[in-house]
Amino acid sequence: MREQPPYLRIADALQRRIDSGEWSPGDRLPSQAVLAREFGVGDNVVRRAEALLILQGALEGRAGSGTFVAAPRERVRLVRSQAREERNGSPFQADMASLGRRGTWESRTDAKVPAPADIAARLGIAKDDLCVRTAYEYFADDKPVQLSTSWEPYALTAGTLVVLPEGGPLAGRGVVNRMAEIGITVSRLTEQPEPRRASDEEAALLGVQRGSFVTHIRRTYFTDDGLAVETADIIIPAALCELVYEVPIHP
CATH class of the missing domain: 3.40.1410.10 (Chorismate lyase-like)
Structure with missing residues (x-):
């Protein structure tokens, strides 16, 4: 079985922290450099993982401020x-x-x-x-x-x-x-x-x-x-x- 691409592995790990309540809506994520060191990957891998979660609505990027946990969307x-x-x-x-x-x-x-x-x-x-x-x-x-x-x-x-x-x-x-x-x-x-x-x-x-x-x-x-x-x-x-x-x- 092919190994999961690193950015998907990081995205899944970040999503689990959100789902577990470790990070709540409105919380600011650690910087990409900090997360990259934690996971042992390059900044670009973290950036791609966050971009995927932003696309999926779990995160939101704020220019000049960083990346935040998005509030759940009303159905x-x-x-x-x-x-x-x-x-x-x-x-x-x-x-x-x-x-x-x-x-x-x-x-x-x-x-x-x-x-x-x-x-x-x-x-x-x-x-x-x-x-x-x-x-x-x-x-x-x-x-x-x-x-x-x-x-x-x-x-x-x-x-x-x-x-x-x-x-x-x-x-x-x-x-x-x-x-x-x-x-x-x-x-x-x-x-x-x-x-x-x-x-x-x-x-x-x-x-x-x-x-x-x-x-x-x-x-x-x-x-x-x-x-x-x-x-x-x-x-x-x-x-x-x-x-x-x-x-x-x-x-």
């Missing part, structure tokens, strides 16, 4: 409901506004991406049929809370004003509103949530520890006649978010 309540799909505008921003938070996101769209087999099956298209793929990072008050990668059949929106989810007059308005613009009525969706461990890339983007639990939601939007218009993989970190499903009851 964000994310509501999955029919009502959120009926709002005019971004459902995520509306959810954050209801909590008194500022919801923002960053995205990257790639057009004409061949659909992998699992995505094609969810969309009811052939493997390698072209799709529009958009990767999202969502933030609450500038803190990452959710990741999502969406896929839409290119043939469905090609040549329209809504071909790019984050471009054109309905940019950021959500699948339901965008599809309505081109005469497609989205009437239902399915969501399949399951717990798993975060990948290293997901943990880095979300600022959580490697191997942390996330909820992976496979969501697909459909029309009345069963046409799938979009599918997405949504990643929600358990440590940062409280996931709530709201189900309407019609007597």
